Amino acid sequence: MKKFIKNNGTFIALIFLIIILSFLSSSFLSSRNLTNLVRQITINGIIAVGMTMVILLAGIDLSVGSIVGLAAVSVTLLMQAGFGMWLAILITLVGVGGVLGFFNGFMSSKFDIHPFIITLGVMTIARGLSLVLTQGVSVPVTNTTFADIGSGYIAKLPSLIVLLVALILGIIAVFKTSVEYKNGEKVRNKARLTGGIILSIAGFLAGVFIFIGYQGIPIPVAIFAVIVMAGVYTLRKTRFGRKLYAIGGNEKVAWLSGINILRSKTMVFVITGILSAASGILLASRLNGASPNLGDGFELDAIASVIIGGTSFMGGVGTITGTVIGAIIIGVINNGMSLLGINTFYQMIVKGFIIILAVMIDVLNRRESA
């Protein structure tokens, strides 16, 4: 039991947070509020998925917020210039996210400069580019279908089907992962099995309550879910994911074991750049326009989500599911404090303390187990 609490500390903290908020504010638990909450989380969550991989490598990416801004500006300006929506999105993902991410990763690992420095530089460069391109003023979106990406919903019936499929897949996954080997024999971990099934059903019911109770699954949430699943799969199952854990664990050992460090690191920053750009595009769509200061400070929320989610700053240890919980916690705190009428200035202070608290718990846990 003690071990269970320790291993799932952030998740339990999240449940408590939700219970407390539902008592403090009557509107917190409404389908409408929760749908909006989840949609807000996706903007930070998508970036945080990439940031998890960066921090797994014991790196950091400070440029994500600026890439969000530049991507938003880029996609709007490209559409204004007459490019089709999809082409504008593609150019932005590759030309803004991919190129800047490549620059971050390649420069820092080829010349062995700490990514803190390189991404700090790119953070300023990208922000400057946004300001230059827009002359410092907001640009409106003219394309009407573009707005649907950020604000649209999957209709209720298909949403329900999606949730059902997710439930079935979830239960299958629980069955698969609850098998343990003891002395060469397959043993089913009953606690994990029942816990997993209860969690899957609870998740399904929550999904039905939140989304079907309002207008269906918001499109950004669906995109986020796909990104999270891809991320989890990458880290757990693929060679690339394994290499990241190895590099984060000990870069020298990984290199001597034949891993191409430059390629893996560059790849991670490219992925993070593209995800940040995607986040920027969603934001522009939702706001129906882009201001050059969009995404300012987003790197902090992304880093905080990753750290709260239990990824070690020293690299080599961490999961995307943890990060998702971290992102939800940050989203819930922001949303809850707004509902309670707490000034955003105070919100910043509270968030800062929570980040420090999360790291403290992590450090103390590790010291105890050492």
Next chain:
Amino acid sequence: MSEKILEMKNIIKDFPGVRALDKVNFTLEKGEILALVGENGAGKSTLMKVLSGVWPYPSYEGDIYLRDQLVRFANTREAEEAGIGIIHQELNLLPDLSVAENIYLDRQPLGKFGGIKWRELYQQAEKVLARLNMDINPRMQLGDLTVGKQQMVEIAKALSLNTKILVFDEPTSALTESEIKELFIVINELRASGVSIIYISHKMEEIEEIADSVVVLRDGATIGDKIKISEVTLDEIIARMVGRDINDLFPKQEFKRGAKTLEVKNITVPDPFNPDKNLVDDVSFTAYKGEILGISGLMGAGRTELVNAIFGVYGKKRTGEIFLNGNQLAINSPADAIESGIALVTEDRKELGLLLDKNLIMNMTLPSLKKFSSSFTIDKNAEKETSENYVKQLNIKTPSLDVFVEKLSGGNQQKVVIGKWLITNSDVLILDEPTRGIDVGAKVEVYRLMNQLVEEGVTVIMISSELPEIMGMSDRIIVMSEGEKTAELTRQEADQETIMKYATGNKGVE
């Protein structure tokens, strides 16, 4: 010398699930050098931790008497004050501070306002260093000294604490031959001045040379009584350590020499800090199937650099040609070398060989991930099966495959590193100091494995600093000095004197 200074009686120390020390008894006399030997995990370090207060009193059972007085240390400082000092294998010094500051860390002579009285500090340090006959300037930055000299500073630090009992834990593992000689002179002088010494080492020759008597630990218990070194043979000591007779420490098997496999020509690696010098200077050699090629030489002779160069560690800075089975290879990174069929078991397993906070499976399959994956996805069952096979084959003692490798003993860790490279199925396996810091039993297992690999057609190249090992296991021996190859000897030609002659710079080839 019969004045008993230390007696440890019935020491028992339990860790959850394991009894690390089981009624250990021994005595130490004034001015005695006592060798404490035993395999890794036999309890030597734990015993010394009990003695030095790392494990304070109620955490162990039994009694410790210093000059017939019962002592129960609550912490390491109390042990220090009672005159017990330890020179650890890894030195506990600060490289950026001066020698004197290191010796008197936290105990500097202070003036009225809490400022350090530097002149007095240096004078005191000079005095302590003089006791060791060491010509070390106390104002020098510690990091600028050689490892051997740094160790002397550590000894000086212990002496400045008025130490009566000094424990050396594997003190020679990082020292050159001449530094070891210097250390032994100092140890003998310390004995003459009445300091008692407990000397922990794996190296039997050293124990024979320096110790007066020996106590053997096995599985946490003392085996037999303390014996005078003059009354016992090394084989008897080893038999006590492993609990069985080892009639042959080096189970060398000779096979018929096969085809030429690895051939390197004019390998040169420049010294990044000294343009006039090369780390590896124009070295060529050939290795064959069916034989073990030994590379001998002193610390810093360029042996590790040579094999690293072949393994692609220096990238394009290396010049010279590498051929495998007649084909020239373009090796610019370890990945290239692995791809071509060359594997390197690195010297430092903790820093360069293992992901310490990862499990066995992850460590063992890392260089051959491609074998366990179709396209992008890793087949975890195949991975597990292969790891399990190698754990069995190499006799790796571990509770499960999910254990972090940092929890394993040195010998088992080394086997994991070797296993990781065996899984790559390489044609050439290079082993850099494969038995450093592992116990006698595990050493013999590594030797047997080398035999088996040679029989299977793998070309084995071994670097070793231990002459008996290099002579016992190699079919041919390359000797290096100052980055150059100075000799190539057959098994028959190689004896200790000849190897040392070439290792110290005499040239036999040209």
